[in-house]
Amino acid sequence: MSQVIETIMHEVRESFIMALVALRVNKLRSILTLLGIAVGVFSIIGVMTGMGVLINSIESGLSQLGANTFQVQRMPNFRSGNPAERAKLRNISDGRLFTLDEYTSGKKVAILGTQVVKKIFPKIDPVGQSIRFDGEEYRVIGTIEPKGGILGGNMDNFIAIPLTTFFDEYGKDRDIHIMVEALSRETFDDCIEQVRGILRTARHVAPGVEDDFYYFSNDSMIEQFNDFIKYTRLGILLISTIALIAAGVGIMNIMLVSVTERTREIGIRKAIGAKKTNILAQFILEAVVLSELGGLIGILLGISAGNILAIVFEVRPVIPWDWVTIGFVACSLIGITFGVYPAWKASSLDPIESLRYE
Amino acid sequence: MNNSYVINLQQIKKIYDMGGAEEVQALRGVSVQIGKNEYVAIMGPSGSGKSTLMNIIGCLDTPTSGLYEFNSINVSEMNDNQLAKVRNKEIGFVFQTFNLLARSNALHNVELPLIYAGVSSAERKRLAHEALEHVGLGDRVHHKPNELSGGQRQRVAVARALVNRPSILLADEPTGNLDSKTGDEIMVLFEELHTQGNTIILVTHEEYIAEHAHRIIRLRDGMIEADEIVKNRKSITTE
Numbered sequence: 001m002s003q004v005i006e007t008i009m010h011e012v013r014e015s016f017i018m019a020l021v022a023l024r025v026n027k028l029r030s031i032l033t034l035l036g037i038a039v040g041v042f043s044i045i046g047v048m049t050g051m052g053v054l055i056n057s058i059e060s061g062l063s064q065l066g067a068n069t070f071q072v073q074r075m076p077n078f079r080s081g082n083p084a085e086r087a088k089l090r091n092i093s094d095g096r097l098f099t100l101d102e103y104t105s106g107k108k109v110a111i112l113g114t115q116v117v118k119k120i121f122p123k124i125d126p127v128g129q130s131i132r133f134d135g136e137e138y139r140v141i142g143t144i145e146p147k148g149g150i151l152g153g154n155m156d157n158f159i160a161i162p163l164t165t166f167f168d169e170y171g172k173d174r175d176i177h178i179m180v181e182a183l184s185r186e187t188f189d190d191c192i193e194q195v196r197g198i199l200r201t202a203r204h205v206a207p208g209v210e211d212d213f214y215y216f217s218n219d220s221m222i223e224q225f226n227d228f229i230k231y232t233r234l235g236i237l238l239i240s241t242i243a244l245i246a247a248g249v250g251i252m253n254i255m256l257v258s259v260t261e262r263t264r265e266i267g268i269r270k271a272i273g274a275k276k277t278n279i280l281a282q283f284i285l286e287a288v289v290l291s292e293l294g295g296l297i298g299i300l301l302g303i304s305a306g307n308i309l310a311i312v313f314e315v316r317p318v319i320p321w322d323w324v325t326i327g328f329v330a331c332s333l334i335g336i337t338f339g340v341y342p343a344w345k346a347s348s349l350d351p352i353e354s355l356r357y358e
Numbered sequence: 359m360n361n362s363y364v365i366n367l368q369q370i371k372k373i374y375d376m377g378g379a380e381e382v383q384a385l386r387g388v389s390v391q392i393g394k395n396e397y398v399a400i401m402g403p404s405g406s407g408k409s410t411l412m413n414i415i416g417c418l419d420t421p422t423s424g425l426y427e428f429n430s431i432n433v434s435e436m437n438d439n440q441l442a443k444v445r446n447k448e449i450g451f452v453f454q455t456f457n458l459l460a461r462s463n464a465l466h467n468v469e470l471p472l473i474y475a476g477v478s479s480a481e482r483k484r485l486a487h488e489a490l491e492h493v494g495l496g497d498r499v500h501h502k503p504n505e506l507s508g509g510q511r512q513r514v515a516v517a518r519a520l521v522n523r524p525s526i527l528l529a530d531e532p533t534g535n536l537d538s539k540t541g542d543e544i545m546v547l548f549e550e551l552h553t554q555g556n557t558i559i560l561v562t563h564e565e566y567i568a569e570h571a572h573r574i575i576r577l578r579d580g581m582i583e584a585d586e587i588v589k590n591r592k593s594i595t596t597e
Contacts, residue, residue, distance in 0.1 A: 014473050025461045268457045271418060272518065273446020273474040275439045351418050355457065 011281060019286035023293075026258070033254045034294030036247030037334065041298025041327050042305070044240040045320065049306020051229050052318035056310075058225055070192060070217035072199065073177040095127040095142025098162050106164035110138040114146040115157035133159070136169060192217075244330065247294070248338040255287050255342035266346050267354025279347040287339025288332055295331030299324055363427070364525050364557055365392040365415060370424035372410050372580075384410040385421070386580040392526075392559065397552045399560040399568035402577035409530075411577065412561045416449055416528050417441045429525060446474050450519025454531035456511045458503045464490060464514045465499040471522045489517040493547060509540035516547060526557045533567055545570050 023030040095111070102109050110131060117126050126140045138161060146156045163176075182191035192215060199213055259266070266279060307317040372385040384407045392398055402408040413419040414426065417433060420441070426434040433444055458467045468486040477485070490499050493513040503511050512532060519527055529548070533541030549570065552558050560571055568574050569588060576584040
């Protein structure tokens with residue numbers, strides 16, 4: 001048994017080497033053929049890598065919000081408000097948060113994001129200092145620890161003031177987004193329900209009528225984003241599959257030409273002892289190697305292109321291993337599928353006729 | 359029946375169906391025995407059936423009827439794969455047009471039969487080197503066919519034919535594409551190979567080439583016209 005496996009391994013290895021030699025001999029033709037495959041694979045891997053980077057960026061951004069936090073707002077939107085509001089639920093790095101008294105009386109106090117601190121107080125401790133904006137003076141009572149960005153934005157570039165102060169200065173007639181943090185993961189769903197109840201009462205929503213406000217959590221936003229990604233993926237997959245099939249037909253075409261051109265070579269090989277299976281294996285492997293090389297180029301280019309996004313958004317680069325694997329398997333399948341017929345044709349040639357072929 | 363024959367053909371017939379009722383009888387019952395270390399020439403004008411006979415002896419084709427024993431093994435009913443194996447191990451082909459792989463160097467061309475025989479890479483290289491040295495091309499192993507002269511190409515082909523130590527060397531007009539001087543050189547090589555114990559079957563239509571053999575089988579219209587031992591053998595040696 002091991003003898004048989006050894007023989008098969010030997011034959012595969014030899015066929016592989018023969019295939020490589022044949023492809024090297026017809027360099028230009030091989031490159032043009034594998035280009036088709038490379039483009040198809042490039043589009044898949046490029047998009048999947050880009051998506052991976054986007055997901056990374058968004059997930060790392062959202063998780064800074066805190067796992068047990070959700071947001072309530074009047075209109076449904078995907079943008080989930082501006083990042084400054086999120087910051088309120090983050091940790092104070094220096095000074096303190098607003099007191100209840102400051103809240104209720106609408107004191108002019110402010111908490112600064114690190115980006116603002118860097119700009120206004122690059123040298124000195126901002127706590128206790130005064131700042132002025134929109135014609136009003138505010139006392140800085142604290143700063144908030146830096147969190148970085150989401151999708152290239154910056155979440156540290158903000159100034160937080162008490163809501164009451166905000167209403168006094170800027171008027172009450174505007175949409176606000178409310179961030180709520182549940183005490184724990186276990187009470188998260190209850191918390192949403194409680195907030196819902198309070199808001200329905202406050203907004204006079206009659207029983208049985210749908211909410212006239214919306215809430216989002218990390219999970220629901222990620223879920224929405226994932227939906228979007230799922231359909232984009234499906235679309236790209238469909239288009240790329242068509243591209244790959246077209247490229248496969250190209251491989252088949254070139255293999256058929258190659259078989260006709262090399263009729264004499266096939267005759268020689270058969271005369272000196274090549275079995276049908278040897279010829280079959282040689283030509284199928286040639287198609288597979290062609291396809292895999294195209295795939296490899298497509299994958300390398302795709303990962304590079306997709307990760308340009310990672311540089312833009314300043315998140316860590318992504319290698320979508322699952323899609324890389326799928327890419328290689330698909331290329332093998334294409335090589336085999338479109339290589340079988342030319343290879344079969346080659347292996348079925350009559351040695352006597354082939355040797356006479358000019 | 360003497361079992362020591364390398365080749366034993368009994369009443370071999372080959373009929374080509376040309377479509378409809380028309381058929382061509384290429385061989386009409388040929389019986390020949392060839393023993394070990396014989397040097398035989400098969401002669402005949404075109405259409406005599408000598409190519410068909412060579413293809414059958416070379417296991418490239420199977421007879422329509424009749425018995426063909428190769429080293430006492432019946433090969434007349436073998437399938438393609440079994441025939442491929444016999445061709446690989448037992449028969450060394452030398453063709454008129456050399457039939458080397460144009461894009462491979464001499465060494466790789468000679469290695470080819472060993473690849474299909476399943477010989478390991480290192481062993482292959484060693485044997486191929488040895489075979490090329492044997493035909494006087496030890497310094498040309500990395501040359502491609504287009505970098506070699508006609509005579510040298512045919513030597514590579516002979517090395518390839520011999521590398522698997524076959525039972526017979528089957529040469530089809532081996533000097534047909536060579537000028538007479540290089541042709542003679544190849545005939546000298548054959549002479550040496552015969553002296554070293556190889557069995558050689560030469561297919562030719564040229565009398566002066568056939569006369570180097572020890573025995574001439576003449577074909578005409580698919581039958582054996584004559585089967586004779588050469589009395590006044592033209593011994594050929596290097597000058």
